[in-house]
Amino acid sequence: xxxxxxxxxxxxxxxxxxxxxxxxxxxxxxxxxxxxxxxxxxxxxxxxxxxxxxxxxxxxxxxxxxxxxxxxxxxxxxxxxxxxxxxxxxxxxxxxxxxxxxxxxxxxxxxxxxxxxxxxxxxxxxxxxxxxxxxxxxxxxxxxxxxxxxxxxxxxxxxxxxxxxxxxxxxxxxxxxxxxxxxxxxxxxxxxxxxxxxxxxxxxxxxxxxxxxxxxxxxxxxxxxxxxxxxxxxxxxxxxxxxxxxxxxxxxxxxxxxxxxxxxxxxxxxxxxxxxxxxxxxxxxxxxxxxxxxxxxxxxxxxxxxxxxxx
Amino acid sequence: xxxxxxxxxxxxxxxxxxxxxxxxxxxxxxxxxxxxxxxxxxxxxxxxxxxxxxxxxxxxxxxxxxxxxxxxxxxxxxxxxxxxxxxxxxxxxx
Numbered sequence: 285x286x287x288x289x290x291x292x293x294x295x296x297x298x299x300x301x302x303x304x305x306x307x308x309x310x311x312x313x314x315x316x317x318x319x320x321x322x323x324x325x326x327x328x329x330x331x332x333x334x335x336x337x338x339x340x341x342x343x344x345x346x347x348x349x350x351x352x353x354x355x356x357x358x359x360x361x362x363x364x365x366x367x368x369x370x371x372x373x374x375x376x377x378x379x380x381x382x383x384x385x386x387x388x389x390x391x392x393x394x395x396x397x398x399x400x401x402x403x404x405x406x407x408x409x410x411x412x413x414x415x416x417x418x419x420x421x422x423x424x425x426x427x428x429x430x431x432x433x434x435x436x437x438x439x440x441x442x443x444x445x446x447x448x449x450x451x452x453x454x455x456x457x458x459x460x461x462x463x464x465x466x467x468x469x470x471x472x473x474x475x476x477x478x479x480x481x482x483x484x485x486x487x488x489x490x491x492x493x494x495x496x497x498x499x500x501x502x503x504x505x506x507x508x509x510x511x512x513x514x515x516x517x518x519x520x521x522x523x524x525x526x527x528x529x530x531x532x533x534x535x536x537x538x539x540x541x542x543x544x545x546x547x548x549x550x551x552x553x554x555x556x557x558x559x560x561x562x563x564x565x566x567x568x569x570x571x572x573x574x575x576x577x578x579x580x581x582x583x584x585x586x587x588x589x590x591x592x593x594x595x
Numbered sequence: 596x597x598x599x600x601x602x603x604x605x606x607x608x609x610x611x612x613x614x615x616x617x618x619x620x621x622x623x624x625x626x627x628x629x630x631x632x633x634x635x636x637x638x639x640x641x642x643x644x645x646x647x648x649x650x651x652x653x654x655x656x657x658x659x660x661x662x663x664x665x666x667x668x669x670x671x672x673x674x675x676x677x678x679x680x681x682x683x684x685x686x687x688x689x
Contacts, residue, residue, distance in 0.1 A: 302659070304656065304658070304659045305659050306659075306660070351639075354635075354639070355639070358635075358636050358639060361621060361636050362619060362636070365619045365620045365621060366619075368602065368620065369620075374622060375599070427619075430619075431619070438639075438640075577599075577600070577624075580600070580624040580625075580628060581599060581600060581624045583624065583625075584624035584625035584628075587625065588625075
């Protein structure tokens with residue numbers, strides 16, 4: 285039987301590809317690259333918000349933020365586990381991240397300068413992530429799709445806590461409202477960049493759509509996010525910093541301006557405001573944790589020996 | 596390196612009365628740590644009342660390449676299904 289034809293049939297019929305099925309090398313490589321980048325993004329994504337845990341304004345907000353950052357760690361672990369079903373080596377992926385060989389979402393290379401950023405990240409960044417991730421619940425690779433289902437369930441809490449935080453600040457003082465607007469001004473364009481470059485410049489989209497790894501193009505998802513977000517911004521009472529943003533009744537969608545793609549490529553290329561800091565922090569956490577990993581392994585080995593000698 | 600810790604497959608019983616279901620995997624140095632990690636990774640929102648962790652290398656799986664011949668014996672035994680049998684409609688409780 286022709287393995288490739290069988291694979292194509294499985295994918296075309298909307299059936300899921302499972303770990304031990306035959307799959308083209310390119311499919312496997314694309315998946316490992318995409319899922320690893322996604323996992324790295326979750327892990328690096330703990331940093332911008334983790335920055336505010338010790339300075340959250342109340343115990344309630346601190347507990348929420350801790351739970352959220354812990355979720356990001358969990359999401360990273362679901363996704364790393366999915367890459368391992370494809371034969372990837374977890375240690376090697378971590379090495380790729382802390383040596384800068386593999387990338388993560390450009391959004392996490394922007395700093396969190398005010399506490400309002402915690403709310404804005406929940407609302408806009410997690411909102412954009414949900415737009416990206418909901419279609420991935422139907423991606424063709426089974427373990428990836430199942431990880432995405434778990435993640436999407438949890439992201440909803442992330443987005444709602446962010447929006448609620450911003451609503452609370454907007455009902456506060458003028459200074460608090462100004463903090464929210466300033467934060468939205470900084471995060472709006474980087475959030476639009478989260479969907480990746482315009483379709484015409486997206487190198488991987490066509491093949492990924494054919495393999496049903498990706499289900500929508502970057503521009504489709506960006507449009508969906510803008511349409512979703514505009515009424516939320518109105519209700520919140522903030523202005524989205526795009527003079528071209530306008531409802532287009534003929535298209536039934538909002539028209540909007542393009543992000544600064546030169547800035548995007550700069551950040552992707554490692555020259556964003558916080559790239560070096562993020563990777564250095566992850567490297568330090570990994571290296572500082574080495575003795576814990578070694579001690580736990582030594583303890584497990586000792587207990588195995590004790591058990592064997594007792595038997 | 597975490598990769599020197601063995602891989603464990605995690606199964607969670609969602610509530611009493613249901614089977615344990617595979618939910619994913621994780622690395623841990625021993626079974627006890629695997630259970631604790633599984634609790635933190637896979638049951639942060641009351642998703643389970645019981646967890647099994649199994650060393651991944653202890654699992655023997657059927658091969659997807661042999662899927663057709665392996666499951667063929669049940670393919671042609673339609674008489675194992677209740678719908679195989681024609682019973683008049685006016686026979687009650689059957």
